[in-house]
Amino acid sequence: MKHPDAIVIGAGIVGASCAERLSADGQRVLVLEAEVVGSGATAAGMGHVVVMDDNEAEFALTRYARQLWLECAHQLPAAAEWEPVGTLWVAADDEELDAARGKCAFYRSQGCRADLLSAQDLYRAEPKLRPGLAGGLLVHDDAVTYPPPVAAWLLERARNRGAEVRTGVRVQALEGGTLRLMNGDSLQAGLVVVAAGAASLRLIPGLPLQPRKGHLAITDRAPGFVHHQLVELGYLKSAHGSALESVAFNVQPRATGQLLIGSSRQFGQTGAEIHHALLSRMLQRAIDYLPGLADLSILRTWTGFRAATPDKLPLIGPAPDREQVWLATGHEGLGITTSLATGQILADLVAGRTPGIDPTPYAPARFLSAEDERSSIPEAADVHFH
Numbered sequence: 208m209k210h211p212d213a214i215v216i217g218a219g220i221v222g223a224s225c226a227e228r229l230s231a232d233g234q235r236v237l238v239l240e241a242e243v244v245g246s247g248a249t250a251a252g253m254g255h256v257v258v259m260d261d262n263e264a265e266f267a268l269t270r271y272a273r274q275l276w277l278e279c280a281h282q283l284p285a286a287a288e289w290e291p292v293g294t295l296w297v298a299a300d301d302e303e304l305d306a307a308r309g310k311c312a313f314y315r316s317q318g319c320r321a322d323l324l325s326a327q328d329l330y331r332a333e334p335k336l337r338p339g340l341a342g343g344l345l346v347h348d349d350a351v352t353y354p355p356p357v358a359a360w361l362l363e364r365a366r367n368r369g370a371e372v373r374t375g376v377r378v379q380a381l382e383g384g385t386l387r388l389m390n391g392d393s394l395q396a397g398l399v400v401v402a403a404g405a406a407s408l409r410l411i412p413g414l415p416l417q418p419r420k421g422h423l424a425i426t427d428r429a430p431g432f433v434h435h436q437l438v439e440l441g442y443l444k445s446a447h448g449s450a451l452e453s454v455a456f457n458v459q460p461r462a463t464g465q466l467l468i469g470s471s472r473q474f475g476q477t478g479a480e481i482h483h484a485l486l487s488r489m490l491q492r493a494i495d496y497l498p499g500l501a502d503l504s505i506l507r508t509w510t511g512f513r514a515a516t517p518d519k520l521p522l523i524g525p526a527p528d529r530e531q532v533w534l535a536t537g538h539e540g541l542g543i544t545t546s547l548a549t550g551q552i553l554a555d556l557v558a559g560r561t562p563g564i565d566p567t568p569y570a571p572a573r574f575l576s577a578e579d580e581r582s583s584i585p586e587a588a589d590v591h592f593h
């Protein structure tokens with residue numbers, strides 16, 4: 208494509224969603240991807256589509272995004288392994304059950320289907336959980352998916368509207384609306400969308416982003432071992448801590464019968480290697496909740512990088528001080544969930560339409576004079592999820 212209207216840098220699930228929505232508005236879109244479609248965090252992530260309520264803006268975005276997922280779920284290809292399993296937040300003690308009660312009331316007040324589970328209900332739903340837990344919160348319309356085929360499906364829709372996707376093409380530098388590629392070529396467009404995940408920082412130095420490393424492990428097949436995405440509520444207790452490194456119980460049943468086990472979080476790490484001590488802690492945390500996991504084999508372990516912002520909200524909208532450049536990055540541990548909403552909000556803003564939710568909390572301009580906030584990212588380290 209010689210003269211694209213828009214160039215999207217990155218074909219992870221967020222870039223794919225932006226390309227899909229922009230092409231739906233009639234834009235001639237060119238997508239440039241350094242590796243393959245759906246690599247980066249999209250390949251590394253857990254694929255839990257979840258409504259979260261740490262703050263109002265996160266809730267608004269995840270709820271809107273989940274609604275968009277539910278609207279297109281029936282069109283997703285089989286490879287997307289869409290499974291509407293719901294999220295079961297596990298309460299270890301009465302304090303956590305109280306937190307679950309509060310969450311339940313909030314979700315219901317906002318029209319989200321949720322039920323508080325007694326200990327008896329919890330074991331009926333998930334018999335393999337360890338004895339002695341207090342109960343839980345079941346959020347019904349959350350789901351799990353395998354993100355890379357979703358990115359491919361979104362880009363296929365964009366291609367059907369004339370978009371072009373070039374893989375193996377790395378953007379080396381960004382100067383206004385001009386992109387310099389690794390092979391020396393230059394490209395231009397009136398609109399450039401930076402959707403390069405944690406690597407966006409290399410294209411726009413100074414972005415309020417930090418890579419936040421995560422480990423995952425997948426077991427051999429154990430169909431029916433668990434039935435919901437299981438997550439501990441315990442992270443609430445340490446929500447205001449300052450650890451640079453943490454783990455939480457987070458187990459997902461895959462369509463293949465395998466179990467995906469998370470999660471860990473580390474700041475200050477840039478290498479993809481496995482951190483064995485942290486992985487052991489993460490697995491031990493999972494075994495503490497599901498003792499039977501100890502009898503399964505781990506087939507594979509890997510790491511990935513979330514793009515973390517200081518306030519845990521993504522950057523969606525025009526880049527401050529850079530004409531023609533828009534951002535769609537900084538989705539931390541919720542970028543699979545919020546991908547579809549990101550594409551829609553970005554396209555709405557580009558077209559001058561009013562987005563389905565207030566976009567202000569995600570506007571990159573909120574960090575215009577936020578040097579001090581940037582340095583405070585680790586303060587949020589214990590606010591823990593995927």
Ligand SMILES: Cc1cc2nc3c(=O)[nH]c(=O)nc-3n(C[C@H](O)[C@H](O)[C@H](O)COP(=O)(O)OP(=O)(O)OC[C@H]3O[C@@H](n4cnc5c(N)ncnc54)[C@H](O)[C@@H]3O)c2cc1C
Binds near residue numbers: 216218250403510
């Ligand atoms: C361990 C882990 C578990 C997670 N679990 C969940 C979960 O359960 N639910 C959830 O909602 N989210 C989860 N996430 C977060 C989610 O995976 C990410 O937020 C999401 O994938 C971000 O997508 P993206 O498209 O912005 O970035 P990426 O998927 O990283 O895609 C960026 C793309 O840009 C390309 N790129 C980079 N630089 C350049 C360049 N210079 N030129 C061209 N191309 C470039 C990369 O190759 C890559 O393909 C998890 C993340 C991790 C690490």
